[in-house]
Amino acid sequence: MELTLNGSTRVYFVVGDPIAQVKSPEGMTAAFQAAGINGVCLPAHVAPDDLADWAAGIRKMKNADGLMVTVPHKIAFAGLCDEISDTARFLNTVNVVRFSENGWHGEMFDGRAQVEALLKNGAVLQGKKAVQAGAGGAGTAIAHALVTAGVSELAIVETDVQRRDSLIERLNSLGRAKVYAGTSDPSGFDIVVNATPLGMKAGDPLPFDGDKLTAEMFVGDVVTYPDTAWITKARAQGCRVSTGLDMYAAVRDLMADFLLQKAV
Structure with a gap:
């Protein structure tokens, strides 16, 4: 170009x-x-x-x-x-x-983009149980988008308890899904999403206990590297995945249309 x-x-x-x-x-x-x-x-x-x-x-x-x-x-x-x-x-x-x-x-657009990336990669959200790490700017948007996309339950893992509980209360007020505090154990969930910066630096811990992942789970990430430790672990456990680069591609198009004043 x-x-x-x-x-x-x-x-x-x-x-x-x-x-x-x-x-x-x-x-x-x-x-x-x-x-x-x-x-x-x-x-x-x-x-x-x-x-x-x-x-x-x-x-x-x-x-x-x-x-x-x-x-x-x-x-x-x-x-x-x-x-x-x-x-x-x-x-x-x-x-x-x-x-x-x-x-x-x-x-x-972070939430909408994450949902679009998950769906494009084959995830089913309607009626599923999801757990998400992170309730910052991107995490808040993704949690909202998962609820509006039709998950039946959403557990949120966040070290800032006040931020976590505030988000849980607001999402429950929508009456769309059961939202509650989660843990680093992803057992029993269908969708497992990292919405934290973990993975941006070498040596970062995983956002969840990767050994508890099973092949039936679908794993998402927001970190815009193709093979974070989280995605690598998920693939090794047999999970289908949506990477941060997949989310970036979706959010890039949404933001470009918005900035150029196209309908989004």
Whole structure:
């Protein structure tokens, strides 16, 4: 692909801490250029304490049209937008922000993307029992999407007890599934999802007891490497899997359409 890059190029950012692991700069730039948009996506490594100041500076850029948000800023950035979608408001988290003359509009696609990736890889969610590790920005969205996709039960494993219990209460208020606190033992579940950053660094522990996985389980991940220790263990146990790269492909398309103001 021949890249158009000149003084008229529109700029998009992906902001996070760390940022080296993200695939968005290449993938989103390719999506923009393929759509005939003279735009590029650039990584921005911003610490949590500096996020508000950085966002205030970006607001003054006249050639910036939007940004994507990754760990650990998805919850904080919900409060920096002028308007957020109903889904983002329920979750209090965003992963993409579109700039316009009317302000910054935030949306959250992580949950929808994870569900799309699971289904595309052959998972059945309707009426199934799921357990998920992580209740941060992405984890909150994925838990919500699993419930709305029709799982009968969802157990949530999260070290921040207050965050976990708050999410459980909100999801149970929907009346769609039984949601409760889980453990690192995945026994008895049909769907087992890692929605934590575990696997981004060498030597990270597994999010669940991998020896308890069985071939009947379907395993998902959010970490955008093809073979994390979690996915490798799941495959060794005979499980079918959906990788973080599968989720990334889905979320990339959803975010590109949103930023280019297409229906999603």
